[in-house]
Amino acid sequence: SKMFLLCLNYWKLETPSQFRQRSQNDDVATYKVNYTRWLCYCHVPQSCDSLPRYETTHVFGRSLLKSIFTVTRRQLLEKFRVEKDKLVPEKRTLILTHFPKFLSMLEEEIYGENSPIWEADFTVPAAEGAQLVSRPAAVSTVAVPTTPLFSKKLSSSSSATSLDTSTPEPLPGKKRKLPESLTLEDAKRIRVMGDIPMELVNEVMLTITDPAAMLGPETSLLSANAARDETARLEERRGIIEFHVIGNSLSQKSNKKILMWLVGLQNVFSHQLPRMPKEYITRLVFDPKHKTLALIKDGRVIGGICFRMFPTQGFTEIVFCAVTSNEQVKGFSKDIKVPKSRYLGYIKDYEGATLMECELNPRIPYTELSHIIKKQKEV
Numbered sequence: 001s002k003m004f005l006l007c008l009n010y011w012k013l014e015t016p017s018q019f020r021q022r023s024q025n026d027d028v029a030t031y032k033v034n035y036t037r038w039l040c041y042c043h044v045p046q047s048c049d050s051l052p053r054y055e056t057t058h059v060f061g062r063s064l065l066k067s068i069f070t071v072t073r074r075q076l077l078e079k080f081r082v083e084k085d086k087l088v089p090e091k092r093t094l095i096l097t098h099f100p101k102f103l104s105m106l107e108e109e110i111y112g113e114n115s116p117i118w119e120a121d122f123t124v125p126a127a128e129g130a131q132l133v134s135r136p137a138a139v140s141t142v143a144v145p146t147t148p149l150f151s152k153k154l155s156s157s158s159s160a161t162s163l164d165t166s167t168p169e170p171l172p173g174k175k176r177k178l179p180e181s182l183t184l185e186d187a188k189r190i191r192v193m194g195d196i197p198m199e200l201v202n203e204v205m206l207t208i209t210d211p212a213a214m215l216g217p218e219t220s221l222l223s224a225n226a227a228r229d230e231t232a233r234l235e236e237r238r239g240i241i242e243f244h245v246i247g248n249s250l251s252q253k254s255n256k257k258i259l260m261w262l263v264g265l266q267n268v269f270s271h272q273l274p275r276m277p278k279e280y281i282t283r284l285v286f287d288p289k290h291k292t293l294a295l296i297k298d299g300r301v302i303g304g305i306c307f308r309m310f311p312t313q314g315f316t317e318i319v320f321c322a323v324t325s326n327e328q329v330k331g332f333s334k335d336i337k338v339p340k341s342r343y344l345g346y347i348k349d350y351e352g353a354t355l356m357e358c359e360l361n362p363r364i365p366y367t368e369l370s371h372i373i374k375k376q377k378e379v
């Protein structure tokens with residue numbers, strides 16, 4: 001059972017279009033919703049560390065399992081048969097002899113009408129002969145929402161073969177009853193708080209099934225529209241361009257190369273900001289409280305970001321940000337999300353200047369951003 005759950009957590013589900021081809025009932029819409037959730041919360045985060053990842057067996061219940069078990073069982077057994085020569089003898093016996101029997105027994109329970117495996121508090125009764133005592137069916141004929149609540153933890157009362165569901169627990173031998181104030185139609189409309197609207201699900205499915213509608217860099221490295229930072233990344237790898245965080249110091253003697261770079265930065269800022277007094281730029285670039293991320297190409301300064309950190313306020317002020325004209329590509333956003341009370345009086349503001357903001361997510365490696373987006377697009 002543990003092996004089956006592990007496989008289920010890393011198994012790639014079939015697409016809704018593939019499911020539609022082999023299923024002729026009304027479960028296609030439900031499967032499409034479950035597939036979209038699995039894609040967003042379980043599959044894509046495996047290749048994108050900045051997204052929170054959830055185990056499939058932790059956040060889905062009987063609805064998904066019943067729709068995928070038959071095809072997943074067939075694919076699993078086929079995969080094990082193909083790779084049987086790679087297995088050690090002990091595991092080969094377990095997988096090729098006992099595992100198929102387990103899956104057959106599990107299939108009977110999953111699709112059986114009187115199976116107790118969906119009861120989270122199910123325990124084996126203490127019966128004579130250590131036999132399982134058949135229990136009255138606890139399956140309701142009333143539509144009850146089967147959409148699970150997303151949670152990072154599995155309930156401690158869940159057994160290895162019982163996937164957690166969000167339905168209320170019935171008493172043995174009794175059918176689930178609706179609250180008196182709810183009609184059958186009301187019950188069908190019940191949705192878990194924070195559930196994804198069907199309109200959004202349909203929109204996402206249309207996008208992810210249409211490669212032309214997907215955003216991000218081209219998946220082909222030979223494409224004319226390849227990510228624009230790919231050239232810069234290759235140049236950095238070859239040592240053509242370098243990045244250095246430098247600054248002036250009054251407590252120790254500065255390196256001659258650093259002083260030359262600071263002068264080069266002052267020249268770049270002065271050239272790109274002609275209305276800014278050169279003395280003012282010089283004072284800030286050489287101020288020990290300020291640091292500069294210098295961009296060096298072929299040994300000369302071609303750009304930089306002069307900044308001052310305010311750790312207690314939770315932000316960093318970018319005083320100057322410029323590169324030589326032939327290297328510049330894009331700027332920041334005019335949308336300021338930081339509360340004004342946090343930066344007012346701390347940063348420098350000039351008449352006629354436009355404040356801009358760039359919010360950074362510490363979980364995203366921005367130097368590899370185009371690779372991440374490309375991988376998401378391929379997924």
